[in-house]
Amino acid sequence: MQRYTLTNSYIVFGLNTTNMELDKDIQPVSKGGFHCKLCDVNLPNKASVDDHLKGRKHQKLSSVRATRKAQEQNSLFVSGFVRQMSQLQLVDYFQQFGPVSEVIMDKEKGVYAIVEFSEAKGMELALSHDQHILDNQTLRVKPREKKEFKYIPKKKQDRGNMQLSLERLSQGLCQAASVSEQMQRVVESFQLSDNEKKVRSLLVELLQEVFTEFFPECCILPFGSSVNTFDIHSCDLDLFLDLEKTQIFQARAKGSSEQAGECQSEDARSEDSILSDIDLSTASPAEVLDLVAAVLRKCVPGVHKVQVLSSARLPVVKFSHQELGLQGDITINNKLAVRNTRFLQLCSGIDARLCPLVYSIRYWAKQKQLAGNPFGGGPLLNNYALTLLIIFFLQNRNPPILLAVNLLKEFACEEEECVIEGWDCTFPSQPIAVPPSKNTEDLCALMAGFFSFYGEFDFAGTVISLRDGRALPITGFLSKEAEKGEEAMQGLEKAGGSSTSKTVRLGPVNVLDPFELCHNVAGNLNERTQKAFRRECEEAAKYCRSLQYQRKSTKGKVWGLVRLFAPHGGGGAMQGSSGGAERNLAISIPFRAAALPDTVRSQLHSAKGLFRQLWFEKVCRAVVGVFRDVLKCSVTPSDGPEKVGARQEEEEEETGCGAVKDPGISAHAGTAAEDAMLADCTVPAGENVHETNNNYNPDTCPSSLSLSKKCNPQDTVHKGVKRPLSSEDGSLASPENKKQRLDSGIDHPSAHWHCLLWHRVWAGRRKVRRDLLKSLPEASRPEGGGVELETQVTERIAQERLGAEKLLEFTLEAEVLGGTENTHTVLKFIPGEDHTGIFQDFFHFLESFLPKMTEKVLEKLE
Template sequence: MESCIRLSSVVRSTGRALSTAAGRQQRALVAEAGVFTDQEKQTEEKHIRKNFEDVQKERQNQGRHSVLIGCPPKVNENKFLKYLSQHGKVANHFFFSSNSTNAVVEFVDAESIDSLLAATKIPTDEDMCVVPFKSRFIKIKAKDLDQHSVQCCPQSSIAFSDLIEKLCTGESIEDQAQILLEELQLTEESIRLRYLVSTLISDIATAYFPEASVSLYGSSVNSFGKMGCDLDLFLDLESLKGHRTGKQAGGSITTEFWMRRVSSRRAAQQKILSVIGECLDGFGPGCIEVQKILNARCPLVRFSHQAAGLPCDLTADNRIALTSSELLYIYGNIDSRVRALVFALRSWARVHGITSSIPGHWITNFSLTTMILFFLQKRTPPVIPTLDQLKSLAGKKDKCIIEGNDCTFIRDLNKVKPSANTEPLATLLIEFLEFYGKFDFKTHCIDIRKGTEKNKPESSPLYIQNPFEQTLNISKNVNQSQVHRFVDIAQESAFILQDQMSQSSKSKNPWGLASILLSSSTENSSTTKKKKKVEARERIVSLLESLRNKDNSGKTDVKPEAEH
């Protein structure tokens, strides 16, 4: 993994530690360039429990004060910063590589960006005509800058073999889980880049709908995001509804906007996303491979941001998904063991093929995370509260009804009391595997709103109740064979972990968490070949069924909550 200049985290739980050497280099560079950073003002050791909404506002503000700059392969960083500082004070910056070298630069004042863009010219091309759409994605060209290779921040996860090697250096399973979390979670730089991209997309959308905004949801914001996960965005048109009861001068005369009528809210979303999709395809800054998937259950525009190296999905008015992201954020920040356990079990599930990036009959990351939360609610004493308990703590400003669904829960993390449960992470990991290794999936459903098992309302192999849309099963896609596989692998992994608990980091063989991540490759060859054939056959059947369902309905299913 390349070393990099790391920015201190605004949210400690979502950033990696700043290395001492990189920190010294960053301070030297900004001092020489005549710019400053708020790095010294932040303390890594102090964990500030910021509310989800406050974090979003702070991150969005960072994004709006930032520019994305395409750079030459080699850049004199000092001269680069000195040039930019002519337009205003630079708060933070970093370089990253995604097909080419790029930089994210945050200015203190928005006026500095205006100054920089005013000095930026429209490119000329003798053979082709350019589309003169200006954005905060620019490129810099200068011969005297082309001198040194800059340190680029990684935008992808550590190689699996290197991860296993690092895990084996841990002194305990708790240490291993923390190593895995630090290596796989979104870095501070990746988070900043994601918010910058969202504001670039917002600039296009607000050209048509000035009161609208583009928000992030899913893995990028719910505290469980992994390096390389998709960027899920939704066009929030909620503020436009305020104009339905606009201020009137009084009297018997009122005014209203002349607007086109459509048959349904879905039809309106499809029209809006179609227009935005055309704009992204025609002149969106860095947007490629634009697909308008408007007949999906949740209409969306799918595209890739080439410079950022991010696959993106844009939906409209997907407020329940945003609320689900906030709920997961709260659970992820209530207790430090939650995120470590989720990252460990998600990695375990992916290695064993329990989850998959390909749509099909497998358990999704969202479903698996909900299962983990339910297990933590079942501990004695509970590690985390139920959704109903969070609702009981809510005040008037927390009340939230979306499309008739009660989405009320406490938003202030500081009002949630810490758990009295002190079980070590290793115990929770083993207990999770044993809990679901003997769970009665045939009879019971999983409900994090109540935190108790109850009879399934229908005969789905796996029934996980949607915490907000309570008549929906978020795991309806999972078939019986996948449930059996999950139970078998959970039982096997629990046995391996219990056997490994007595081993230390000096063991020659992979131990602890590393052992259950590698166990699938250490089975005897005949069993492994048999399992691979079964898994391959199941994947083919699942894909064929997905294609057949798509042909029959004319719709492409899209997961209700982004998860990666």
């Protein structure tokens, strides 16, 4: 009756166009349209308001609000009882006034309860009673506070629960005696209880029973967070529907029916299972998943919100179980994921320290907004990738805590050999088969070691391999033929695996799956996430060296993991790093292998341990090209700001390519000697510049590069060779407390240029670019943001100011870093006299323009 009344009010509202009787939740907006306070949505016109009020969301929230209001009218607020008081005791006491429908107790925020009666009469009798005494305690009873019902979106609820869980967690952590005990408490706080595990197990049994009726001899196997020993409350239930035996059953049944002839009637065939409608040997995954979804919708009690995602990397059917409050996924072609789960179970069983580390570091990463995207996807670390990073760290302790996968294979018996989709997935099934580690580090030291390890890790120049237990040089994955990972593929072929798989997707962070060696499990990360992860690791490592981390506070202050788990500070670190970049006047060009053309990738692949030097030459060539060709600056080699004047005269005499006197555009073309000079900035001793650049052969290269501080085509000044920092295969040869620059036996190369700026290339650049694009025919417009377009923009800016004097001169220093620092080229700017104060404007423009344009130029290099 209530719904009918509401519906009729909607009809009246929709028909009355002159004097609309607005619903109490609908308010007109000054700028036009309406706003629904209940659902917190804006509505553009009357028609949309009518549809909204009839919609499911508004009606559901209206019903919830009515229920809440009725509960408030029949409820009492009760306090004054002891913490040990049970709900049943309160129910028994208040039953004397009337039927009690529910008692809700909250002992976290304070000792109080909400007692709800089935009828308002019970509440009134309880309030009229003079005194309430229970177990010799005088209870304080008053009407429940009536609050306005407000809809809170789910994402806001999740955020609030996360903060609340940190508050509750912190109280327990501060009471622990050590960091190791704190980490154990983190595990206890987040892992599934025995009852939760039992409920999930029962649901799997139910699904197994139902699906066996439709897919005979099928098998449902749970994998992922629910069973890999790193489960958390409300994690999804990931399931693999194995139809391999079902396919055999269908083929056998089909063969039997063909031998029996056409004696079966249509009625008999219709009584067969769902397999009568599909041939599993030829059906597509989408077709099979549609059948799986149909079974879930019609035959599994409590299942709703079934959705087929056939376009995902691994097609899946998503579902929810209403009574259990669980969300689940079912896949039919993810057998490797089941094997990965078994591997994580094995690692957790081999060493008990892994589990507390994983729980603590996962929570830290979520608090720092590095992992745990609630909406899936996105450029954040997923739990699996983060867990593999932790295992890889433990593989690299001295002595190692966990063994590389290739070493684990040695402890597997013949029955445990396993090959899935051509990938060798062999490892022992029981942890007892693996000898225990001799490493005795406690959890406190391992947590600090994790942050130090990845705070000084070269993500850009290496590929993390759990199969080998070491970081592989990225050069083995650069050439078109070697993108699969030459070393990894060779090792796989020796083990009998497949080498015909897809290529590895290289990115800012490269973590190979331990079995599917073509899968980079961190391939979704972008450069910003990688920098944030490294920066947060550096900050955490610094904190872990303090007594606030290592020892419990005697003054009751927060310590240990509590300070480490403090939520991300809203970009403060980002602002600090940006400010530091401006103060140091430095711009970083990261090494991004995926953005390089195939020719350059092949050259870097051939360079092996010297790839950073060769890449540095390419970057220098591209940077000079941006300044000289795109921004129309004059660029000449330099020994440093103190020798610029003397060096200029010498270069003019030797090469005829000194500083340009005429600021016109044509004056920036340069001579052939200048092109050769700017093409490469550091070359092996005795090698011709262009031969080294285009025909880079590591076999003919000297064992150590001689570095040129002066990029002069006539001469090369060599520097001495310093101690080797790491071997060519990437293994460290220097102490842990020393920062290695490169993995070759030479000092890091660098170069200097003296630059003259002639035009305000940043002033009005967007408008000039927009006007230029409008003036050109659509067919002949250059690529947006490309080198050609930006060059034309600069030329148009220069044409408006022909005959201008030089605006600014500055020195540019370039240096390549790598090893225990992320591989990148640092460009440092040293301004000359700047009476007009324009250098900061120019540098601010370069901060965003130079890295992007350098990458564009690198993409065009051959």
